[in-house]
Amino acid sequence: MTDPLSLTLGALADPTRRAMLLRLSQGVATVSDLGAPFALSQPAISKHIKVLERAGLISRSKAAQFRPCRLERAPLAQLTDFMAHFAQVTEGQLDQLETYLATLQPKGAPT
Amino acid sequence: MTTAPLTVSRVFKAPLALLWQVQTEPAHMAKWLSPDNPAAFISRMDFREGGTHFYGSPMPDGSIMYGIVTYREIVPMQRIVHVQSFADKDGNITPHPMAPTWPREMLATTTYEDLGDGTSRLSITWVPLNATEVEEATFDGARAGMQGGWDHQFGQIETYLAGL
Numbered sequence: 001m002t003d004p005l006s007l008t009l010g011a012l013a014d015p016t017r018r019a020m021l022l023r024l025s026q027g028v029a030t031v032s033d034l035g036a037p038f039a040l041s042q043p044a045i046s047k048h049i050k051v052l053e054r055a056g057l058i059s060r061s062k063a064a065q066f067r068p069c070r071l072e073r074a075p076l077a078q079l080t081d082f083m084a085h086f087a088q089v090t091e092g093q094l095d096q097l098e099t100y101l102a103t104l105q106p107k108g109a110p111t
Numbered sequence: 112m113t114t115a116p117l118t119v120s121r122v123f124k125a126p127l128a129l130l131w132q133v134q135t136e137p138a139h140m141a142k143w144l145s146p147d148n149p150a151a152f153i154s155r156m157d158f159r160e161g162g163t164h165f166y167g168s169p170m171p172d173g174s175i176m177y178g179i180v181t182y183r184e185i186v187p188m189q190r191i192v193h194v195q196s197f198a199d200k201d202g203n204i205t206p207h208p209m210a211p212t213w214p215r216e217m218l219a220t221t222t223y224e225d226l227g228d229g230t231s232r233l234s235i236t237w238v239p240l241n242a243t244e245v246e247e248a249t250f251d252g253a254r255a256g257m258q259g260g261w262d263h264q265f266g267q268i269e270t271y272l273a274g275l
Contacts, residue, residue, distance in 0.1 A: 006212035006245065009252025082209050082253075093144060094121045094233070100133060100143035101125040 004056065005082055008075040011055035016040070017048050021057060024071040028061075034069060114247045117254045120234040127225040130233060131188045134221075137166075145169050153177075160185050165202050179204060183218075191221045194240060213253075214239035214246040 011017055020034045035045035049069065052058045057076070058069045123130055133139035141152035145168055153167030153175070164180040177198040184192035195217045196204045207213035218240040224232040239250045 003211050005210045006249050009210070009212075010245070010248040011252070013248050013251035090119050090235075094119065096143045096146055097133065097233075098121070098123055100139070100146065101123055101129065104129065104133070105125065 004075060005078055007055040008057065008079050011051050011057055012079075014048070014051075017052055020048060020052065021071060024058060024069060028068040028070045030066040030068050032066075114239055114242070114250060115254065116236045116238045117250070118234060118236045120232060122226065122230055122232045124230055126229050127188055127223055127231040130231045131223060134233070135191075137164075140166075151175070158182065158185070165198065167200070175200070176208075177202070188223055188225075190223065191219075193219050193221075195219050195237075210249060210253075212245045212249045214242045214250050216240040216242070 012021075016038055019037065023029055023034060023037075031045065031049055034049065035042070038045065040048075049058070052069075053060065055075060056072055059072050060067045060069050125133075133143060135158060137152075137154035137156050140154065141149040144166075145152040148169055151169040154164065155166075156162075156164040158164070160182055162182050164182070165177070166180070167175040167177045169175050177200055179196050179198045179202060181194040182191065183194065184190065196215055197207055197213075199205050204215055206215065216239070217237045220236045222234045224234075226232055239247055242250065
C-alpha cells in the first residue's frame with residue numbers, strides 16, 4: 001500500500017486511530033495523551049501512532065522531549081476530494097435519479 | 112480482515128415499475144446519469160443473467176468514467192446482483208483513477224421494494240469481490256467514512272486547519 005490515498009484510507013479503517021486524530025484536531029498531544037483513553041498496551045499504542053505517521057496524517061516534533069504529535073492537513077485534503085467523488089457517484093446518482101423520476105410523472109398526480 | 116458491506120438506500124416517489132424501467136433501460140439511464148448531456152452517455156447493454164453492460168458516464172470535468180457491469184442475477188422488479196468494475200475506453204478493467212488500491216471488483220446487490228402509494232425503495236449493497244487485503248483495507252476506510260460520518264468530521268478539521 002504505497003500511494004498516499006490508500007495509506008490514508010488504511011490508517012482510517014481503524015476506530016482507535018480515528019479517535020486519536022479527532023483528539024489531535026484539538027491541538028498537539030503526546031503519545032501518552034493519545035493512548036490514555038484506550039485500554040491498550042504501550043506497544044499497541046505505538047503501533048497505531050506509527051501507522052498514522054507513515055500515512056502522513058501526523059508528524060512528531062524531534063526537538064521537544066516528549067515528541068508531541070501534530071495533525072497534518074495534506075492527506076485529509078486529498079481524502080475529502082476522494083470522498084466527494086465517492087459521494088458523487090453514489091448519493092449523487094440517486095439524487096439525479098430522483099430528479100429524473102419527478103420529470104416523468106405529472107405534477108399533482110395522486111400518489 | 113472481515114469486510115462489512117456498504118449500503119445506500121433511498122425512497123423514491125415513483126411506482127416500482129417506473130423505477131425498475133429507468134434503472135435498467137439505457138435510454139433512461141442516459142437521462143439521469145448524464146442529465147446535462149444525455150447524448151454523451153455511452154452504453155452497450157446486454158441485460159440478461161451472464162450479460163454485461165459497458166458504459167461511459169460523462170463527469171463534470173469533461174472526462175468520461177467508464178465501467179463494466181456483469182449481471183449475475185436478475186429478478187424483475189425485485190433484485191439485481193452484478194459485478195462492478197472501473198474500465199478504460201476499450202473496456203479493459205482498470206484501477207480506480209483516484210485510488211489505485213480501491214477494489215477492482217465489487218459485488219453489488221440492488222433490491223427493489225414496492226412501498227405502495229406510488230412510492231418505492233431502492234437499496235444497493237456493495238462488498239469487495241476477490242479483493243486483496245490492501246483492497247479490503249481501502250474499502251473499509253471509505254466505508255467508515257460513508258457510514259461513520261468521518262468525512263464530515265475531517266472536512267471540518269480541514270476547514271479549521273485551513274483558517275489557521
